[in-house]
């Protein structure tokens with residue numbers, strides 16, 4: 001049995017260029033709108049009006065101050081990663097590591113703009129995708145497949161972006177299963193990890209999800225500022241070895257800010273890995289009943 005450090009904060013709340021060039025015009029501009037504080041998100045194939053959900057942003061970098069050490073005793077999920085091109089992790093041993101994550105995609109123009117620039121930093125990221133978007137757009141499916149085949153991690157952000165704690169048991173299980181099926185339909189494997197929309201989770205959701213639950217420890221607040229410099233600063237100012245950074249691949253400013261942050265952080269000795277890679281490098285065998293906010297090195 002492996003002892004791990006986990007942050008418990010349940011209370012707080014290609015392919016070809018073809019697909020990448022197929023820009024789907026959003027229903028609305030990504031700019032500010034009246035849905036900013038709404039807990040709903042569009043499940044259409046076009047870009048949601050806004051991810052932008054207060055609950056998801058209430059857990060910020062302060063989360064790490066509530067670190068608790070726990071011993072894993074529960075079910076472990078398969079270690080088979082939803083990752084189409086496993087990397088040799090030896091190259092990252094002894095380095096400072098960050099897992100950059102993007103929620104609510106895929107959104108082809110923005111997601112592909114990120115994918116196009118990852119190699120420069122030898123970076124791979126984790127995408128928490130919405131099943132409804134995959135079912136709604138061939139372009140989005142192709143984009144996710146490209147991300148997967150590059151070695152990025154594909155994880156679930158549910159099907160409909162509902163607050164899972166508000167659903168009936170039947171709707172909850174249905175949503176989770178539909179999301180898993182939508183991902184598997186494209187890449188052939190189910191995701192091994194999930195990030196609940198708004199960070200909203202309870203024991204019922206935990207049981208229904210039955211995946212590694214990945215939260216975050218650095219909130220870029222990209223949805224709020226939609227400014228690449230601010231996104232970059234928010235990441236760089238809060239970055240630490242083992243951090244999980246929250247962004248959304250809906251906004252070009254999010255990707256631009258993340259790339260600028262990578263440029264700066266790489267200069268400070270950081271490398272950029274997926275969540276699964278980070279856990280593996282830190283010797284953590286994840287289980288389905290712990291919420292993971294970061295993977296700091298063990299002392």
Ligand SMILES: [Zn+2]
Nearest residue numbers: 051103104197
């Ligand atoms: Zn979300």
